[in-house]
Amino acid sequence: MSQPQAKFLKDYQAPDFHITHIDLDFSLAGKQTEIIATSTVRRQGSHQSPLILVGDDIQLQSVLINGEAAQYVERAGELVIETKLNEFELQVRSSLDPEANTSLEGLYMSDGAYCTQCEAEGFRRITYFLDRPDVLAIYTVRITADKQAFPYLLSNGNLVESGETSDGLHFAQWHDPFPKPAYLFALVAGDFDLLEDRFTTCSKRDIKLQVFVDKGNLHKAHHAMASLKKSMAWDESRFNLEYDLDIYMIVAVDFFNMGAMENKGLNVFNTKFVLADKDSATDDDYHGIESVVGHEYFHNWTGNRVTCRDWFQLSLKEGLTVFRDQEFSSDLGSRAVNRIHAIKIMKNQQFAEDSGPMAHPIRPESVIEMNNFYTVTVYNKGAEVIRMMHTLLGEASFQKGMALYFERHDGQAVTCDDFVAAMEDASGVDLTQFRRWYSQAGTPQVDIKEQFDSETNTYTLTLAQSIPATPDGSAKLPLHIPFDIELIDPAGESIVNKVLDFTQEQQVFSFENIQQQPVASLLQDFSAPVKLNFDYSVAQLVHIMRYATSEVAKWEASVALFSQSVWQNVERLQQQQAMFIDPRIIDAFKGVILAEDLDKALMAEILTMPSAGSLIEQKSTVDLDNLALAREFVVLEIAENCEDELLATVRELASIDDAAARSLKNVCLNLLVKVDNTHAELAQKQFAQAINMTDSLAALTALNSEPSAIRDQLMSQFEKKWLKTPLVMDKWFALHATLNDTLCIATLKALFEHQAFSFNNPNRVRSLIGIFAAANTFEFHRKDGLGYEFLADAIVKLNTLNPQVAARIITPLIQFKKFDSERQQLMTQQLNRILKVENLSKDLYEKVTKALA
The missing domain is CATH 1.25.50.10 (Peptidase M1, alanyl aminopeptidase, C-terminal domain)
Structure with a gap:
């Protein structure tokens, strides 16, 4: 077998032909679905090259140019059509078997419904086409199928015609007036329950909203609909972006490779991110649905109206849209808790990717299989790059940049450089060095030294940045790092709170009129996706936990306290010494439990002890066996020494019907069950009395740390019920x-x-x-x-x-x-x-x- 070959960003060439319009006619009939694709094709430039379309597992029937048989050759993955015409109508007739398509790309069956997934390169599994994101066409789609089995026939755009045919079938015709690449095409045909609503835009346009779900699940669609309406209102108020079609549809399917897909006007969702009621979905599920519904809706502008020139630019739409959905969640909920969730993904997953064999920049330079680059680097690190840009420009200038971006590029397929240029031109800020974030792989490491001169009352921070070599071989040059710090005096007062412009390999920052040695809270709110090397003392971390103005910094300090204790005990085990935990660490966590001024959801985050996986990402090499022992010891010491406070919190919050209260209660319950078996009865009682999935699942999770008869009994009950x-x-x-x-x-x-x-x-x-x-x-x-x-x-x-x-x-x-x-x-x-x-x-x-x- 020949080895798959890589494609390179540097080799990008504009297409030889362009398709301006395409009419798709689907006759859906199981194993023999017929497709007629009629396209208006235009040659680009003065070349005489043949038209080369791509396809995968297509059963070709005929190819016509202007109604006449075309001269063509079908070869592996391609259809090569010889023509000297500069503009012509191309008709490709083909068939396929959606029932045999287990890859869930292209056209396939999901629990009896027809469904498509075309990003990144799935459209070529439907028909031969110029399946690349820089070919934008106007789509008209006609779908014909059995009316009883498939009463709903859906595609992109607005419904322009529907009716019944003479042979007992029915049809629907859809037209999308906005040019789009093939990856945004969608078709769904099936029998669903339908939830409908309306939304009035800022210009008083009336939009029909529809959520399609499997039969019997209509009552679980209301949160998704509410999330959609919130998303539409938020995008108008925060970004001045209004929806453009007359209808917006979401369809939930159970067989889906991704979380959801932003197809123009017809979003196809994994059921996980649509269906929810309190009996069957947790508070985290509700939050996930709101976030993902928002994400796909926000793509209407950042991804659909302006799309990617090529797949190497994927972060152009995904990094920007993740930033937007994070801001949406933060504006609607707890900004600190949402930021913590984003940081956890970066530190636990993206940093691991950066240090592994698949390390790549947010704009990769080469790719073998594009599906492999739907990664936390492209999405989440890409969002962090947008967030840093927002930090450097400020909200007002960032919004001016967004407005200029749409003004310049609406209806186009563009690059990451085009986006940065719009930000630069609108703000007047030079982002030349900042662009390196797009082309360099790896996680920057920042080494920090501090010095306090009591005679001159000067406090100095020396920052040095470096990036370890990565397998992709990308250059490692100094980055522009917005470095947010707070200096806290011994009394707990904030004396400096600012963002440093860190641009050199090594840079010194001095602060004058500092009367006493401060404690530095560094990289507050994770202002850049970097690793810090700074030897914090226990006393400094406790001080930050207690006095930092940033709630995220309090959480970061708690993670550092726990992690330090674990790694110190790994060293003790290696040296055959007894394990030990500093009492000040226990007091710090006990103080969080007793705090009356902290948000309960934030308290829950602080008391959620870092997982073994997140600890592993803190080191280049790991003694896994001793890590297991050390982590278990530290968790148990904290739980045992805080047992009374944990128990009081669980009892106090037991009857409060609030997501934040539940999160804190259930984290405390999880710790309590680790203390001794007597608290297992508490989890068992919560399971029996639970009136929502959050509490039911939390009780099971608390009992799931090790095998037990109670655990097995409750797992069996849970299985029978669900x-x-x-x-x-x-x-x-x-x-x-x-x-x-x-x-x-x-x-x-x-x-x-x-x-x-x-x-x-x-x-x-x-x-x-x-x-x-x-x-x-x-x-x-x-x-x-x-x-x-x-x-x-x-x-x-x-x-x-x-x-x-x-x-x-x-x-x-x-x-x-x-x-x-x-x-x-x-x-x-x-x-x-x-x-x-x-x-x-x-x-x-x-x-x-x-x-x-």
């Missing part, structure tokens, strides 16, 4: 996947035969296999290698079923360099085994070869 509710069963599967028990893998293998599990469904696979590999750190990395073998077995099976899902859950296996040589050998053995699989997908080939390189 067996027919797939999204809730995902939670049940995930609890099995995170149980720290030597029999965990055997249990998971047995669950492959469970009636609610299917390898064809990405949600089921992620909940059982993906969560095991990503979150059950010590069982996945067990010394006998069974965890690695288990994941590799699943990936080999998924290689032919769904390569995208396989490539996404392999990540923990390719990040092996932090661990001991024995574990590294076991992990690479499984990677070599995967590499030898016949017909290995490009998705897996790219990740495995880069890991083994």
Whole structure:
């Protein structure tokens, strides 16, 4: 088999032809779905090259140019059409089998409904086309199908005609007046429950809103609808962006590789991010739905009206839209807690990607399989780059930049440089050095030294930045880092609070008229995605926890206190010394529990002890076995010494119906159950009396740290109650996947035969296999290698079923360099085994070869 070849950003060339209009005619009929694609094609420039369209698994029937048979050659993945015409009508007739499409790309079946997913390169699985984001066309779509089986026939744009045909079928015709690339095309046909509402825009236009869900789930669609209306109102008030079509539709499907897709006017969603009621969804689920609905709606302008020139520019739309959905959540809820959630993703997942074999800039320079670059780097680090730009420019200038961006590029496919240029021109701020964030991979490290001169009353910070080498070979030049600091005096007063412009390899910042040695709260609110090297003392961290004006800084200090204690105890174990925890750390956490002025959701974040996975990301190499012992010791010491306060908090908050109160109560319950078995009864009581999924699942989670008869009994009750509710069963599967028990893998293998599990469904696979590999750190990395073998077995099976899902859950296996040589050998053995699989997908080939390189 020939090795897949990389594509490079530097090789980008504009298309030889452009398609201005396309009429799509779908006759949906199961295994023999017929598609007629009629396009208006224009040659670009004076060349005489043939028209080359791309396609994947297309059963071609005929090709016509201006109604006459065309001269063409069909070869692997391409349709080459010879013509000397500069403008012509091209008709391509083809057929396909949506029922056999398990990749969930292109046109496929999801629980009896037709559905499409075309980003990044799925449209080529529907018809031969110029499937690239810089070819924008006006789409008109006609869908014909059996009326009884598929009463709803949906596509992009506005409905212009519908009716019944003479043969008992019915049709719908849709027209989207806005040019779009093929990846934004969508089609859905099925029988759904429908929730309808209206929204009046700022210019008094009346928009019809529709949410389609599986039969019987209508009562679970109201939160998604409310989130959509909030999103539309927020985008008008914050960004002055108004919706443009007459209708906006969301369709929830169970079989979907992604969270959701922003197809113009017809968003296709994973059911996980639509369906919710208090019985079956947690507070986190509600927040996730609001965030994702907002994200996809905000794409209407940042991604749809202005789109990417090529897929290397993916962060142009995704990084910007993640920033916008983060701001949406922060404006509607707790800014501090939402910021903490974003920071956790960066530190626990993106930093790991930066230090692993798939490290890449937010604008990659090369790619083998584009699906592999839908990453936390492109999305979340991309959002951090936009946030830094916002910090440097300020809200007013940032908004001027956004307005100029749309004024210049509405209806175009553009680059990241075009966006930065609009920001620069609107604000007058030189962003030349800042652009390096787009082209350099890796996490910058900032080494910090402090000095206080009591004679001159001067406090000095010396900052030095560096970026470790990454496999992509990108240059490492000094970055423009907005570095937010606060100086706090011994009495707890804030004496300096500002953002430093850190632009050199080493830079000295001096602060005068400082009367006493201050405590520096550094990189407040994670003002840049960098790692800090600064030797904080316990006393300094406690001072920040108590007095920092930033709530996020309080949380950061708590993480640092916990982490320091864990790593110090790892060293003690290595030196065969007894473990120990500084009493000041216990007092600091006890002070949080007793605090009356802190937001309860923030308190919950502070009391949520860093996971083993997040601790691993703090070090370049890890003693995994001693880490397990040290972390367990520190958690238990804090829980035991705060037992009375934790118990009082659980009892105080038990009857309060509020998301923040529930989050704090349930974190406290989780810690209590670790103290001794008597508190298991408290969790059992909460499970029995729970009136919402948040409390029910929290009780099970608290009991899930180790096997027990109570745990097994409640898990069985939960299964019986929710067996027919797939999204809730995902939670049940995930609890099995995170149980720290030597029999965990055997249990998971047995669950492959469970009636609610299917390898064809990405949600089921992620909940059982993906969560095991990503979150059950010590069982996945067990010394006998069974965890690695288990994941590799699943990936080999998924290689032919769904390569995208396989490539996404392999990540923990390719990040092996932090661990001991024995574990590294076991992990690479499984990677070599995967590499030898016949017909290995490009998705897996790219990740495995880069890991083994």
